[in-house]
Amino acid sequence: MKKVLLLLFAFLYAIANDFTPSLGVLYDEKKAELGKKIFFDRRLSDNQDKSCETCHNLYWDFSGTIRSSLYNDTINPPTILSVALNHIYFKNGSAKNLHHQVTQSITSNMQLGIDEKTMTSRVASISEYKNLFSKIYQNGITFDNIVDSIVEFEKALTTTSSRFDKYLMGDENAMTNEEKKGLNLFKDIGCVACHNGINLGTNLMQQLSFYQRVFNGEDLNDNMFEVYRVPTLRNISRTAPYMLDGSITQLKDAIKHVADTQLMHKLSDDEIELIYKFLLTLNGEYPRILK
Structure with missing residues (x-):
């Protein structure tokens, strides 16, 4: 029964x-454009050899994922298209909102593998980012602001x-x-x-x-x-x-x-x-x- x-x-x-x-999702355009730069920037991973776009392709075939079966023989990345419409993130449901999803994606050893402090200092060492963050965020470069900009970019990917x-x-x-x-x-x-x-x-x-x-x-x-x-x-x-x-x-x-x-x-x-x-x-x- x-x-x-x-x-x-x-x-x-x-x-x-x-x-x-x-019908789409509202997002901050300036923050989203900044998040887009970070999304494609390989310098912002642990070994500076991959970016978010490595697993979530958005230009070569507009899939929001990768065409090969697995990444590093471990991950079949889900599409990033319309990700802002999700209610649950990751296959095990470990993230409940976009902010948590982006944070885990940055810090996970299975993904970018860079800790919060290193990520923040690396972004701050790049003059372009230093200028952009100071214009868009009152408190400039912080890890939360880095995550926030990527979140706004992901919102903009709603089809x-x-x-x-x-x-x-x-x-x-x-x-x-x-x-x-x-x-x-x-x-x-x-x-x-x-x-x-x-x-x-x-x-x-x-x-x-x-x-x-x-x-x-x-x-x-x-x-x-x-x-x-x-x-x-x-x-x-x-x-x-x-x-x-x-x-x-x-x-x-x-x-x-x-x-x-x-x-x-x-x-x-x-x-x-x-x-x-x-x-x-x-x-x-x-x-x-x-x-």
Whole structure:
């Protein structure tokens, strides 16, 4: 009975949150432009050999991630596009807001690997940054201000005006009949239970084989009950590879895999094509700050 209630709660949560169009996020332009410089600056990592953009590519193919399966054989970086719409950050949900996410990304040995004091002194040693921070922040260069500028840049990376957004706002012609069928199928087979809300994900944690274990009558309270953040589906066709380990490179293969393993639903080739066409409508416009 407890398992059934958990499953019912997941569906009720999805119905309550369903979908919301992305209309953008307010941000401070001067701070965002400063944060953009820092985001691309390799000098501001521990060994001065990588930047935030190393894992979150924004120009070569506009993905907000990297195309190789893993970074340093350990990380499949999530896309940075529309990150300000997230409610949970990192696969283990360890950060609850953008400020915490940026702080962890700077100081983590798995990422930039530079401590707060060193980061602050290194930024202060660069005359361009010294001038810019003094103009934008009353107290000049501090670690919190460095983080704040990157946060403002990340807010500016919110993509809007996807065809799905236009459809949600009442434009029936924004999506084709096949794309609408894909949306209905997306709802009918249960994808919406995890991928809902404004970012179609990143608002809850889920156990990877939750439905499979429920229907098999397995215990959900043992040590195997590991939960991970549900990823966003916005711009999904741009953000390969897929899965936590980056093991799937093609979106249609990812659709089939998730339906098989998460929903225990065998999709036909035609059904995969319909959901694929719906997911293509989630591509938003290029953020103004990158133009």
